[in-house]
Amino acid sequence: MLHELNEHVFRNEYSLKRPPRESDFVMAFKGRSILVKGDGKSEPLSLPEVRLLEEREQLQYLFAIDDRAFFLFTGDAGSKNGGALEIPGFSWQDIIALRSDNPRMVCFAGATAWHLSSWYQSxxxxxxxxxxxxxxxxxxxxxxxxxxxxxxxxIAPAVIVGITHRDRILVTRYRDRPYRGLALIAGFCEIGETPEMTARREAMEEAGLKIRDLRYFGSQPWGLDSNLLVGYMARVDGSPEIIRDENELAEAFWVSREDLPEPDTTISLTRTMMSCFKKNGFAF
Structure with missing residues (x-):
């Protein structure tokens, strides 16, 4: 998943705060765009270094990965129609590019920096x-x-539930959201709820299904939406008939392990859960 950095070490202790060095990275945002080199597809994403920036007094320490620190540019990045901040070779890309996972460290850093930038703004x-x-x-x-x-x-806690019935899993497509790929039942934890209570409520509200054998799968920070995601697998308790919430979901249907497409990436908790079900079924 996006936060699994392999050989890299993420350090979010604020006690590590220090002045910027020439080789540290700058995270600059304008609307929902980030200043990077590359697009994450034909060319890997890379971030500008502090040495390329003139307005160094407008940098806010965020975190470190290995021995490199990341700083948020707090000055005027410009509007949608024009940029006050320009660095040769770098361009403004929609933050959706951070889902490219290319490379993992830059995309995770960008998503986490976006989470903090949004919080500072609000x-x-x-x-x-x-x-x-x-x-x-x-x-x-x-x-x-x-x-x-x-x-x-x-940080907004949210739950993802992989609801299964025998050798099938319930998949959905959101209504009125930019992401149009396959998803699982999901929702935010409400006041007074445990994540397990949220999982049962969302299963009933979005699909009209009771669930049993609720088992924790894993968790993931998802900075692009300021979330902490908690994943569960479950079995249907009773009838598998789906009663779809038409306000939330465009589609909701059962897919067998055989027919479930193998995700092209396991960057997200949702895709990791789907991939695991395809390979192992409910056993994980």
Whole structure:
């Protein structure tokens, strides 16, 4: 999955915060675009280094991978129609390019930086008194200098459920979302719920199915949507008749292991779960 970096080591301790070095990386965003070289398809993605940037006082420390730090550009990146930030050889690409997994380290760093960038943008003012916030010097947080309210990064827990019936798995396609590929039943945890409760509720709400034998599969941070994903496999409890939530899903249908297409990548928890079911069935 995207966060599995093999030989690379992700370090998110804020205590590692330091001034930027020439070889550190710059993460710059404009709308839903990221400044990179390449497109992740015909050419691997690469990030600009600090040495290429003139406005170095406008860099916010984010995290480190191995001995290289990543900094968020907090200055004026420009609008959709024009860029105040330009670096020769680099261009603005839609953040969807980070799903290319090419290379893994850059795509994970970009998704995680996007998560933090979105949080910084939405935390510029205190939700209690409206005062402009400032970064904490001690931890990853924004602090209100007036009422001393502390704002921590927003992480939304969500559940993915692979619902099975004998040798089949329930797959779906979202309605009114950019992603049109095959998906599994999924949804956000609500107030007062455990992830297991969410899994059972979403199975009933989206597909009209009761489930049993709920088994934890794995988890994944998904920075592109500020999520922490928790995956489960389950079996249908009772009738396998699908009652689709037409407001959420364009399609919902059973697919046998034999007919389930092998995902072209296991970058996401959903695709990893599908690949595992195709190979092993409910045994994992």
């Amino acid at each position: 935390s510029r003012y205190c939700g209690k008194c409206g005062t402009a916030t400032v970064p904490s010097e001690e931890e990853r947080a924004m602090v209100c200098p007036s009422c001393h309210n502390i704002i921590y990064p927003r």
